[in-house]
Amino acid sequence: MKRRLPPLNALRSFEAAARLGKMTSAADELSVTPGAVSRQVRQLELSLGVELFEGPKNKPQLTAAGKELLPELTAALDRIEAAVGRISDTATGILDVSCFSTFTVKWLIPRLFDFNAKYPDIKIRLNSFVHATDPDRDRYDVMITAEQGAVEGQKNTLLLFPERLGIVLSPALSARIQLTGLDSIFLHPLLHTKTRPDAWTSWSDAIGYQATAPAGVEFEHYYFTLEAAIAGLGICVAPWHLVADDIRLGRLLAPFGFHQSHYAYIAKRSPEPNKKLDLFCAWLACQAKQDSFPGSLYGQPFTPPHHFQSAEVFGE
Incomplete structure (x- = not known):
């Protein structure tokens, strides 16, 4: 019929x-x-x-x-x-990968050459999501995002790394202002990001230093803020994974180390069987492990000196 x-x-x-x-x-x-x-x-x-x-x-x-x-x-x-x-589940074709634009630029793209070399028949199509939350519903093969709270054990979810925040600035600015302690940070130009308005608060919470950062120049995206810091325009709070390459290359310094926030970066994958996606997620896990946080150099628990304990709280 x-x-x-x-x-x-x-x-x-x-x-x-x-x-x-x-x-x-x-x-x-x-x-x-x-x-x-x-x-x-x-x-x-x-x-x-x-x-x-x-x-x-x-x-x-x-x-x-x-x-x-x-x-x-x-x-x-x-x-x-x-x-x-x-x-048609083969290790060839296109994978739709979505994540924050700054994460894409500062972490994923610099490492994709390795995936392309290993799997030349798999093409990664990158997208920057705004409100997407579910890869299956939003038609992505995998979404890289950040969440608060417990993420281990979530179905179809790969834990990449916990977020660690630190104060970063250019070597030239550091030499000029010579930070002497946490309270001296707020005497200099601070950089803020519209898409992460709680960055300074998250950092102060992570190190147990209760101070509200004064207002400063605000940028639309984290990528702009980081570029401004590299250019010596001010001091900003940044996650380790977004500035690791810049620190290794000497373009940024982190005088107070990095400390774990309440966020973790994860990859949410489609639940459907997919050989291409299996390979990409395994590669992601390997890259995250290789880029693991150098705990011997940074991120030791920070104990503020006695005169910081009652530090003045600065206004917005």
């Missing part, structure tokens, strides 16, 4: 738009224009004879028909994807 189905592209476009809540997000996932998604959704509505979305175009809402169709369609496409994956 002949199947009576609407065009597959129209079904895919509707499912992506409904699941993600925006035509633009669906367009990004499907690698087409928002206009193409809208046309496909409209074609599906005409084919079915019902409206699937209602409300303004910039914030469409599912109709009752759309709400009924979405879960069944998502489940069907998931089954198709899983079946195709099972018969």
Whole structure:
């Protein structure tokens, strides 16, 4: 018996738009224009004879028909994807990897040459997520992110390393200002990051030094903040893994070492069987181990001198 189905592209476009809540997000996932998604959704509505979305175009809402169709369609496409994956599960093709942009630039990209050399038939497609939290739902093979609290034992999750925070500045700035203790840090230009507004607080908590950093220059992304520190524009708080290469190359100094925060960096992988992903996650674990924190040099428990114990708390 002949199947009576609407065009597959129209079904895919509707499912992506409904699941993600925006035509633009669906367009990004499907690698087409928002206009193409809208046309496909409209074609599906005409084919079915019902409206699937209602409300303004910039914030469409599912109709009752759309709400009924979405879960069944998502489940069907998931089954198709899983079946195709099972018969084509080889160590070749594309892996979609998503993580913070600064982590991508400062840690992952400098190490990817090693993965490419080992597995030339696997292509890594990098994305920078904003609100994504679930690799399976958000259509990534693996997401590298940071979380607070216990992360060991989580299903489909690989612990990379705990975050360790430290004060960093350029050698030139260090020679000019000559920091004498923790209280002297706040007498000099401080650098802040909009995407990590709690960095200074997290650092002070990690070393048991209760002081609020005064306001300073704020940058949009951590990468800008770190580049500003390298250029000698001020002092910033940075995670070890983002500045390890700069410290080894002598572009940054960490006069007070690094101390563990409440965050840990993890890799959340898709639960579906995937040989390419198995190889990438094993490589990630190896890279994280090789880049392990040099505890013999940094990160010893910090005990503030007596005159720091009642240090003045600076205003924002």
